[in-house]
Amino acid sequence: MPSDRYSIFSVLTEALRGQTGWKPAWRKATPKPNYDVVIVGGGGHGLAAAYYLAKRYGLSNVAVIEKGWIGSGNVGRNTTIVRSNYMLPGNIPFYETSMKLWEGLEQDLNYNAMVSQRGVLNLYHSDGQRDAYVRRGNAMRMHGVDAELLDRDAVQRMYPWLNYDNARFPIKGGLLQRRGGTVRHDAVAWGYARGADQHGVDIIENTEVTGFRITNGRIEGVETSRGFVGARKVGLACAGNSSRVASMAGLNLPLESHVLQAFVTEGIKPFIDGVVTFGAGHFYISQSDKGGLVFGGDLDGYNSYAQRGNLPVVEDVIEGGMALMPRIGRVRLLRSWGGIMDMSMDGSPIIDHTPISGLYLNGGWCYGGFKATPAAGLCFAHLIARNEPHAVARAYRLDRFRTGHMVDEKGMGNQPNLH
Amino acid sequence: MSNPATEAALNRSGLTISRRDDVAMTHVALRRGRRADLDARVSATLGLTLPDTSRTVEAAGQMAAWAGPEQWLVIGPQEAGTDPSAALAKALNGVASVVDVSDSRVIFRVRGASAADVLSLSMGIDLHDKAFKPGDVAITHASHLGVMVWRHADGQGYDFACARTYAVDFGHWLEDACSKRGVFA
Amino acid sequence: MTSENQAFRLAGRGVVDRSKTFSFTFDGIPYEGFAGDTLASALLANGVHLVGRSFKYHRPRGILTSGSEDPSALVELRTGARREPNTKATVTELYDGLEATSQNRFPSLRFDFLAVNSLLSPVFSAGFYYKTFMWPASFWEKLYEPMIRRAAGLGRAAMEEDPDSYDKANAFCDVLVVGSGAAGLMAAISAARSGARVILADESFAFGGRLLAENRTIDGINSAAWVKAAIGELSSLSNVRLLPRTTIFGAYDGGTYGAVERVADHLVKPAPGQPRQRLWRIVAKRTIVAQGATERPIVFGNNDRPGVMLASAARSYINRYGVAPGRTAVVFSSNDDGAATINDLANAGISVAALVDARPALPDAITARAEALGARIFAGGVVSDAIGGSRVKGACIIDASGATHTLSCDLIIVSGGFNPNMQMTTHLGGRPQWRDDLAAFVPGAMPKGMTAAGAANGSFSLASCLAEGARAGSAAAADVGFDAKPIAIPASDEESNGISAFWHVDRAKHKAFVDLQNDVTAADVALAQREGFSAVEHLKRYTTLGMATDQGRTSSVNGLAILAQLTGKTIPATGITTARPPYSPVSLGALAGEHRGKHFKPTRLTPSHNWAKEQGAVFVEAGLWLRALYFPKPFETDAQTTVIREVNGVRNGVGVCDVSTLGKVEVHGPDAGKFLDRLYINMMSTLAVGRARYGAMLREDGIMMDDGTAARFAEDRYFVTTTTVNAIKVVQHMELCKQWHWPDLDVQIVPSTDQWAQYAVAGPRARDLIARIVDKPFDVSNAAFPYMAVAELTALGGIKARLYRLSFSGELAYEIAVPARHGELLMRTLMEKGQDLGVIPYGTEALGVMRIEKGHVGGPELNGTTTAADVGLGKMASKKKDYIGRVLAERPGLTNPDRPRLAGFRPVDRAARLRSGAHFVGRNTEPVAANALGHMTSVAYSPSLGHWVGLGFLSGAETRMGEIIRAYDPVRGEDTLVEVVSPTFYDSEGARLRV
Amino acid sequence: MRISCPHCGERALDEFSYLGDASVTRPDPAAADAADAFYTYAYERRNIAGPTQELWYHQAGCHAWLVVTRDTRTHEISDVKAAQDVALERVNSTTGAA
Ligand SMILES: Cc1cc2nc3c(=O)[nH]c(=O)nc-3n(C[C@H](O)[C@H](O)[C@H](O)COP(=O)(O)OP(=O)(O)OC[C@H]3O[C@@H](n4cnc5c(N)ncnc54)[C@H](O)[C@@H]3O)c2cc1C
Ligand SMILES: NC(=O)c1ccc[n+]([C@@H]2O[C@H](COP(=O)([O-])OP(=O)(O)OC[C@H]3O[C@@H](n4cnc5c(N)ncnc54)[C@H](O)[C@@H]3O)[C@@H](O)[C@H]2O)c1
Ligand SMILES: Cc1cc2nc3c(=O)[nH]c(=O)nc-3n(C[C@H](O)[C@H](O)[C@H](O)COP(=O)(O)O)c2cc1C
């Protein structure tokens, strides 16, 4: 009997029979002619949406169409930070919903995506930054989310080896969300894919959506590199490629695609327990379960569809790292890569109908959509199934820029390369 | 400069660093459509022609350096009791906007046969003889600090104009670049 | 002089310098080696093969290669603050006093507790953790994950700050040659002879590549001697820069390459002032990738045992380092180059027990030679398993007929063919191409300006490397305009290089490793495939194959070949994983360079900085500026006391504050007024000459961008100020408006922040003081120079100056500016001349208190989400003109009357303290998000009022005046009742500033 | 990436800052549909995968705004012009037409 439920027993059984009884985590499906829902994009959001559509909204005639292999996009290339330490009322309930879903994810999916709540600490270096974090922490607490303000001594007790004494921007304290942390990124895609598959969803890889069939303003299906696939509803979850795909439906979105780089060092024995972000230099870091320091910083700063960046930002990010953690000078950078961010014009996402009936959009995740994966999947599924926004995603309307209801945490305005 | 070790290192690499505190600098920006008039008046006042490309020109102790499209810096001696920018403003009235920027920047001077070698290690522009000739000027940055640099007519040195408020940092960088890197390049 | 303990050192071989003996330790045991050794060659010279433990199973690991691709010979180099984890012994240049320690073992390298993991390996298969550790849920955080994390990583990072310095440098060249083997040297020579500027970089400390490692003849001389001559020529040319110990690690856009030079890694520590490493940014018009090729192992049982070594590595140790890697060898190959290693072994006196070659037929020359050496020949055979634990003791061989033979040996030499080092040719998005004849990927379409030559290009014979290098060098030089003539190609001896594709011995009895560092076995590859992870990138991520410090240089092609066999696809259809920079790992210190500690970012100093320092001022970082926060007196023990004194000093006498950090911009030209009208929400063209006006600017999205003043000195001359933080942004915005939006306006913009030292002189006695500073006969009386007047004048006896009657503090005040070089003098003079007036300096803290008392908005209020109306400036907006942001400011979301508006707050209990960041809720409502009404942005203890005051944004502020609400601050555990009041706490009529 | 500033010559990426699409221009604020046009101008992006014209600023150099033609898939730059020249042409052609 093949092992399809994961447990310590199945693992031990398989150990005894040379691991021969495992089944593929998800079927390699081929497209059927028609689906109730086609999700374009086999990233975290697309797969999660399909999973919740099937599991919570009872729609199982669903396909996820992915141009490459699932997880080849940003879900597979991000710095894995999850947190719900947002400031604005449009954001906190959504990200907290996500955090709660993370907290039950393993049991829900029967897949260990290594949700690891080791704490996210945002450092501050001035009174102004402190006050902004206090505002944020208070907003979180008023939404029932955990937040603690640490002074310098408390930070020093947690991370004694940060640069306290010889810093250009001395650390004055931090805002800590203990429930924040990291999640094993690839496993999120695989776990949702496996879960969706088990609920009957077709996951169709190596198939690119190349166009839409739209009649009288209503979606009828998608053209793909493997032919036409009919669908009553189509949901876009293409992250960095949202504009490209939406333009095939004649839509111009309030999005720009930017490259963000990420970095990992050689594996070293653990010393950074949680996630630390450096408020005075664009830098955030955590240590993976393999021992690599995983870190990132600013966008490269120009529109791009190439999943790679340039040297100045590499230097800039690592300067931030050395300024914060002077002990890592002799640790070596192992690999750097880039992902394409769908930067929205206020730094917040869009989960909404489009002007085309039956076509829905999930996008604008900027560099923060990994943590959103469960909630984005859930809310997108809700929207597609019920045709109305989920209660916690009501702020993420596509027309909010037209009406002036931006959800702008950073106050950077319509200049996405500055978020 | 300040530190004897640095001094020694500079000596070894045959370099001198100095600071030019006695200069007046005037920013001249063309008014729309008045190039011919400006040229005529500059020629009459300063005896030189403003360069169109990133070059410096010199005449009678005055230098005009290209400082961006349709903009120049006129650099000359600062003498007590005179106001070269005011004089220039009067002379160029109506054909250029003239602003005294004598105190906006500090000019450092590096001279010595190995200057290019040493500085080229840390500057983002190509200082090779073929690429940055005597009289050439560039606006760029070095080690995160904005700078305008020009090469002396004799090819043996460079002037660096950096923002006054960054001058302490810039001076450190320059000493560091010229001493440490000179020794270990 | 050969040291006795270097028992495996070969007499008369290699290019190490035997006149320089170096002592070093490994795991505390002292050894000796020579200059020119690597740590690996020196260890081998002393018979040490066991150098580490693997990541997951903690299996013993030895020295597989002689280059930067080594997956297993990783050590901790140096100690204390200089400790370098995961350092490859194979590229570590030996120096006297080197200390190395093995890693990932406890308590010792030979006896390691976690080696039990190896016994559990049937459970610890690829991806097992995704399937388990889920029950009970709470155990994950508390037990399982901490356990997994403890096992993570190999070496340990230093505990202390890196004591060494790092440097950055730029270089420009016509031709960059990466690698100095036969191909690279010829490329460099041919390009250099044409006069092109050439950079030749090699990651090794010695130039020559394989020419040092092989016993070859070029133009009749030994290849190492030929290298010496070639380098001699290159170093004599002024157009050539030689960069030894320099790895080109990445290709970036526009012909930019990242490189790291290990300046002092071969020293115990850098000399004083010397950087440890230097990051080079190389801009090359043309680049020749001549990085050679990496040999790949064959996957067989126990192929990770110390004593299993690549054939090319064995030749390097013999020929370059003069070291015998063992006494008795079994050679296992699939190609002529590997098989021919028997020659080098024999020459070094190593006995060849057997030549096992996966090919059914071998070239006659090789067979004959093997026979002559008395080696057993197994054509069409395989080594199925290595025998031995922490060192190879023998080999299990299966011959062509399937019979098994066991031979003893202490060395198993493997060669599965070569993979060109073409990673960098794909950094910019290119894909490599498969060549069946070589059984390898070679560079595909190349980025602009890049070519490959020699083994990196799949040309494996020495003759072709020499020829191709020469051609590539002259072509590159010719391409960028040099008259490059073809140069003579030196003659080289003959060689054969047949190969058959062979990857994996599937009849192995023991674990067969694909990725030695991450402990990925052939069985793991099969499991991943079974579970559907059959895309190469899935395979990599599921098994971690190729993700270790070697980035799969010896493993990834084997892995995908095994995958291809399992899926029945061809190798090119299976594909190869993406290579990314860096080509080999680069220390973070080098990438950061000198920008760390206090030098992380430049520091900007105000004109009065030195003076303020003398006064004992406490400074604060404001962006890149250092500003005086306050000026404590010796008897003042807390900041509050000082600030109160400073505020009182201003409000009752006169104070001086350095406000030079304000952004300052000259805006000139006939259209300057018109231009400013389009930038500011209010009119600037109507400003009279000699007057100033407060103004506000929006972003195009209708949100407040900045505020400041505009002064008009002449019909065509304005001078505007911006906030300190926005100075650069505003200039950029102005330039955009000028150059892009309205190029037809005749306006000139000259940033002038640094030109002026500008001080606020504020307080009832300000006029008295200013009168003593400005030169006669300038009249500072209220009548002659009223509120908002400006003038150009002289001060301090003939110094050019500007005077502004502006007040931020709410008192009678001036701002006086002199050219920055006189700034210190002005400050000293103000202090001196104001002594009898009780003048005091005040810092930004007191400045902030006074602006809050006056209800002026600052950074916390102009936070990028507020409109002019939100901050109480709605009435300022002109209705008569267009300006940036006007149209979009009218969107319903921005004009909604429910938006929180600026208000003032004071504690009901006047002794209570206010805090910014607190949120407002109704007095009798639950402090939950649904009831939130806004938040506090700025607070101060007001010495003038004797209690705390605050500014903040509150929904329905206008209708709530006088209401009592809660300022709720749970992260600080505070909850304060406050009264909503006007934001202007002090002198609301503005009477004091007009006197 | 290296950009050839028409005024300064070729310089490294870190001397420049990026703004966005240069193919759109500030709409007429007096037009009847100004609200709509400004929304589109400020928020919607064509975000093309391929050659695009974009505004860059030579921040650390001559302070010129540039119109750079660059392929967003490869980062290859095929053309750089001074933005002011492009803008003047635009202004002249519209005034010429009027
Ligand atoms: C370097 C980096 C660091 C980041 N760090 C964090 C972090 O720490 N925390 C955090 O919360 N977020 C982070 N993010 C952001 C986060 O990764 C993304 O917001 C999120 O993953 C986007 O959602 P997704 O997973 O669905 O996207 P993706 O995984 O990108 O999924 C989109 C999928 O659509 C597919 N697709 C596109 N076009 C088509 C088509 N025409 N036909 C079929 N398929 C198509 C793509 O191939 C892709 O697989 C980071 C991102 C990057 C790049
Ligand atoms: N017969 C065969 O099957 C076979 C196969 C491969 C190679 N070879 C032999 O190997 C030699 C190949 O000559 P070649 O010149 O192409 O290569 P090479 O291996 O001799 O030289 C390559 C050099 O590049 C350096 N290098 C690699 N990556 C680098 C980087 N990123 N930065 C800086 N330096 C780097 C290496 O240190 C090395 O010195 C020839 O002698 C050839 O005959 C033979
Ligand atoms: C959190 C995280 C950790 C990673 N750790 C490693 C690692 O240890 N070794 C490695 O080679 N790559 C590591 N990577 C990078 C991947 O190999 C890969 O570069 C990245 O997923 C982007 O894919 P691409 O480079 O194939 O485009 C890591 C990536 C992420 C997101």
Ligand SMILES: [Zn+2]
């Ligand atoms: Zn320029």
